[in-house]
Amino acid sequence: MRLAILTSGGDCPGLNAVIRAVVRTATDRHGWECVGIKYGWKGLATGEMIPLPTQAVSGILYRGGTILGTSRFNPAKDKETTARILENLVLHQIGGVICIGGDGTLRASHEIAKLGVNIVGVPKTIDNDIAATDVTFGFQTAVQIVTDAIDRLHSTAESHNRIMILETMGRNTGWIALAAGLAGGADLILIPERPFSYEKICEMLVKRHERKSFSIVVVAEGAFPEGGKPVDIGELDAFGRPRLGGIGFELAREIEARTKIESRVTVLGYVQRGGTPVAYDRILATRFGVAAVEAAYNRQFDCFIALKGEDLVPVPIADGTGKTKTADEKLFEVAKLFFG
Numbered sequence: 001m002r003l004a005i006l007t008s009g010g011d012c013p014g015l016n017a018v019i020r021a022v023v024r025t026a027t028d029r030h031g032w033e034c035v036g037i038k039y040g041w042k043g044l045a046t047g048e049m050i051p052l053p054t055q056a057v058s059g060i061l062y063r064g065g066t067i068l069g070t071s072r073f074n075p076a077k078d079k080e081t082t083a084r085i086l087e088n089l090v091l092h093q094i095g096g097v098i099c100i101g102g103d104g105t106l107r108a109s110h111e112i113a114k115l116g117v118n119i120v121g122v123p124k125t126i127d128n129d130i131a132a133t134d135v136t137f138g139f140q141t142a143v144q145i146v147t148d149a150i151d152r153l154h155s156t157a158e159s160h161n162r163i164m165i166l167e168t169m170g171r172n173t174g175w176i177a178l179a180a181g182l183a184g185g186a187d188l189i190l191i192p193e194r195p196f197s198y199e200k201i202c203e204m205l206v207k208r209h210e211r212k213s214f215s216i217v218v219v220a221e222g223a224f225p226e227g228g229k230p231v232d233i234g235e236l237d238a239f240g241r242p243r244l245g246g247i248g249f250e251l252a253r254e255i256e257a258r259t260k261i262e263s264r265v266t267v268l269g270y271v272q273r274g275g276t277p278v279a280y281d282r283i284l285a286t287r288f289g290v291a292a293v294e295a296a297y298n299r300q301f302d303c304f305i306a307l308k309g310e311d312l313v314p315v316p317i318a319d320g321t322g323k324t325k326t327a328d329e330k331l332f333e334v335a336k337l338f339f340g
Contacts, residue, residue, distance in 0.1 A: 132304075142273060187338075
């Protein structure tokens with residue numbers, strides 16, 4: 001079989017580890033030929049492909065980003081686009097596609113799979129919010145990056161007697177903010193699952209500053225006050241979702257106005273998903289890649305690979321997407337013990 005590989009949506013630490021594992025497993029174990037699709041589903045619509053022999057994936061395990069490039073492109077957005085994709089699959093004699101992407105990408109892949117395309121998905125998001133899998137690769141790397149940032153902010157916060165607000169990624173869930181905030185000793189963590197009260201958080205911060213001269217607040221980009229909504233920048237992505245950002249600055253304005261304590265903001269943004277993946281993500285991404293090829297070999301299509309405990313299992317795309325895995329309530333209760 002001629003197997004194609006694509007990476008779609010935002011980049012994520014561990015993508016190259018998946019690509020490497022897919023190519024090595026497909027080529028060395030099953031004797032298949034692999035090709036890489038450039039820039040995700042967009043590349044399949046335009047016919048941009050490159051050969052992927054085993055030497056092409058040598059030395060990429062530790063590299064961030066994706067050697068194939070990526071884009072936010074909906075392959076099922078209109079009939080013309082879908083028709084071009086189907087034509088290119090036939091033209092290039094593609095027998096199966098390994099699609100590495102997040103929830104939106106996987107749902108779009110399901111629409112293409114319903115047209116008879118042999119697709120196996122690999123779930124990818126640093127937000128860790130895909131419901132059917134226990135963990136997604138890239139999450140642990142993002143948590144480590146944010147934790148390191150919190151450690152660095154502690155010194156400047158204490159030196160200047162400030163409230164330092166760190167805005168993290170996390171559209172619908174606060175997994176990154178919660179895990180990194182707990183690991184970094186944040187004094188307050190705000191996540192989308194728990195709408196906050198300005199009055200209560202300011203009261204807490206004022207009380208803390210009676211005994212400590214600084215505070216670290218970690219907030220997920222999708223967090224919002226009670227009765228409010230997430231802050232967006234007025235743009236939509238390829239799947240029609242508002243682009244979020246700015247809650248950190250809104251928090252700083254409100255907190256400083258109410259408490260009269262100097263407040264400053266750091267927005268990590270894309271730093272969270274760039275750079276070298278940590279060891280855990282390299283291993284998990286490698287396991288995902290191997291399992292994806294084995295699913296294709298066993299003709300288990302229109303599915304994606306999910307981590308369940310210690311095992312990797314194929315899950316129907318339709319059953320595992322469109323649902324959000326919210327941040328762990330028990331973990332949040334642990335974190336709350338250290339607020340203030």
